[in-house]
Amino acid sequence: MFIxxxxxxxxxxxLTRKKVASFVVIKGRxxxxxxxxxxxxxxxxxxxxxxxxxxxxxxTLTSQLNEFSHQISRQLNTPxxxxxxxxxxxxxxxxxVKTDRIVIVLDEISWLGSLDPDFLGKLKNIWDLNFKNNSxxxxxxxxxxxxxxxxxxxxxxxxxxxxxxNIHLTELSLFESNMFWNKHKNLISSYEKFKILSITGxxxxxxxxxxxxxxxxxxxxxxxxxxxxxxxxEFDQIxxxxxxxxxxxxxxxxxxxxxxxxxxxxxxxxxxxxxNNAFSEYLHELELAGFIARDFTWQIIKKNISKISQYRIxxxxxxxYLKYIYKxxxxxxxxxxxxxxxxxxxxxxxxxxxxxxxxxxxxxxxIWNILNISPDDVIFDNPYYxxxxxxxxxxxxxxxxxxxxxxxxxxxxxxxxxxxxxNIIKEVKQKIDSLNAKKNFSIRPVLINVCGVxxxxxxxxxxxxxxxxxxxxx
Numbered sequence: 001m002f003i004x005x006x007x008x009x010x011x012x013x014x015l016t017r018k019k020v021a022s023f024v025v026i027k028g029r030x031x032x033x034x035x036x037x038x039x040x041x042x043x044x045x046x047x048x049x050x051x052x053x054x055x056x057x058x059x060t061l062t063s064q065l066n067e068f069s070h071q072i073s074r075q076l077n078t079p080x081x082x083x084x085x086x087x088x089x090x091x092x093x094x095x096x097v098k099t100d101r102i103v104i105v106l107d108e109i110s111w112l113g114s115l116d117p118d119f120l121g122k123l124k125n126i127w128d129l130n131f132k133n134n135s136x137x138x139x140x141x142x143x144x145x146x147x148x149x150x151x152x153x154x155x156x157x158x159x160x161x162x163x164x165x166n167i168h169l170t171e172l173s174l175f176e177s178n179m180f181w182n183k184h185k186n187l188i189s190s191y192e193k194f195k196i197l198s199i200t201g202x203x204x205x206x207x208x209x210x211x212x213x214x215x216x217x218x219x220x221x222x223x224x225x226x227x228x229x230x231x232x233x234e235f236d237q238i239x240x241x242x243x244x245x246x247x248x249x250x251x252x253x254x255x256x257x258x259x260x261x262x263x264x265x266x267x268x269x270x271x272x273x274x275x276n277n278a279f280s281e282y283l284h285e286l287e288l289a290g291f292i293a294r295d296f297t298w299q300i301i302k303k304n305i306s307k308i309s310q311y312r313i314x315x316x317x318x319x320x321y322l323k324y325i326y327k328x329x330x331x332x333x334x335x336x337x338x339x340x341x342x343x344x345x346x347x348x349x350x351x352x353x354x355x356x357x358x359x360x361x362x363x364x365x366x367i368w369n370i371l372n373i374s375p376d377d378v379i380f381d382n383p384y385y386x387x388x389x390x391x392x393x394x395x396x397x398x399x400x401x402x403x404x405x406x407x408x409x410x411x412x413x414x415x416x417x418x419x420x421x422x423n424i425i426k427e428v429k430q431k432i433d434s435l436n437a438k439k440n441f442s443i444r445p446v447l448i449n450v451c452g453v454x455x456x457x458x459x460x461x462x463x464x465x466x467x468x469x470x471x472x473x474x
Contacts, residue, residue, distance in 0.1 A: 002036065002040050003180065003204065005169075008037055011165055012138075012165070015164060022138045023139050023162050023163050024166075025149060025167070026141075027142070027146045027167070027168055029315070031203050031205035031234075032170070032205075038105055038140060038142060046101065046103070050071045050072070050075075050107065050112070051111075052108040052110070054108075061116055065086065069082055076093075076096055085122075086113070087122040090126040091126065091130070098134055102136065104138070106123075107143070109149070110143045110152075120159075123141075127139065127162060128162075144242055147284070147285040147289065170290065171203055172202035172207075173366065175473060176202065177473075180210060181210075189470075192216045195342060195343075196210060196216050196220070198355035199317060199320045199355075201315065201316035206230070206231065209223050216342075227332060227333050231325070242291075250282060252271040254286070254313065257292065257311060263309065264283060292312065293311070294310070295382045300437045300441065301436075310383070312354075313354070314358060315358075319351065324345055349416070349417075355415075356415040357413045359469075360413050360472075367467070373409070377403045377405065378401060378404075379402045379404055380401075381399070381401040382399070384397040384400040394434065395431055395434040397411070399448075408442065410432065410435070410443055410446065411447075415449070415450050421453075421454045425462045432445065444465075445462065446464055447467070449468060452468065
């Protein structure tokens, strides 16, 4: 069952209406569904999908070329030719795709071309001199090493003016994720779904591992807390394959963010690394990979983006793994780890709070729709925070939306496995009082929750809107 990606499919299908060839870039973290999207798009057309070999310590240019040669032979049904150069392989392929609607896919392109310093030059030449002569040809390059793609293709002068479409594939929406429960989606509580989604996020490959007739606890135990579980060893497989340079700095940065968002200076101090250009590049690569997000705050009155920003873990699986699987890995492998249930895990309430925030922040459009906010009216939206000074109090807001009508939607994203009681009103009032905003701003507090609120909260009419997690699923 193919779920979601309607917008991306529409963008790809629009290319078939053009009168010239198209060069497409698709990037995104591993398991996000890049290959699945491509295969769905390619179904009606003749297509050839080639993929690079995963890098290892023994990888060589010859091994990549031999594999590419084998794939050409099998897919084009031609005798095997041991190409000695990618240029020769590309020209051979180009000779077979001169006419008709053809889609060529170079999957995991960073793996394919990383060992040949002239690989991209050869690809650029074959595009200019041959591929684009077939007006019905679509060339798709795809990969999970987003930093490599950005540096070597999207920001390369060699490909300027050649790329027709650049797709960055992200997680499925909560509405789309809910479809993985299929016929059972109306029989399972939103809280039980939340427990699964707090770990998987909207990553399609992870959601495919759900056995919908099993409880959330049974699913989590099977895929996370058994040595054979899909998510037990997933970290090593996706994390280190995502970066072409091996460095523990990536992992140290992620570990520093497990318990809370931080500014770059704080991260550098924690991991004892100089805050230099190399450090900034590590952060940028983690951001491009979709593992972390950089949230800029802003000046409400002046309506300017601030220089102040914080980094947070954006990938729910990553945080869950490092918090609960990583430190118990030996015990799980030996069979001595006593898994009771996820709700009894240490610091579970606070960690699930961060996971819930991620799910909401990754589904901002749904929040706007519920609040009847047009995207054209949004000036800024992000987690908001202001530093404490002699003139203002410190303030941190889970998510805030500022519109051009001088309205601030102050969203409190509150996770609790029990109903939320009236003390939440006092907490939000304190944030409003600390907020550095003039009186000509309207402030509308919004409460986003998982398991409902008490009658006192409901009857207080303090919140302009109370949004239940279950609403985001439908």
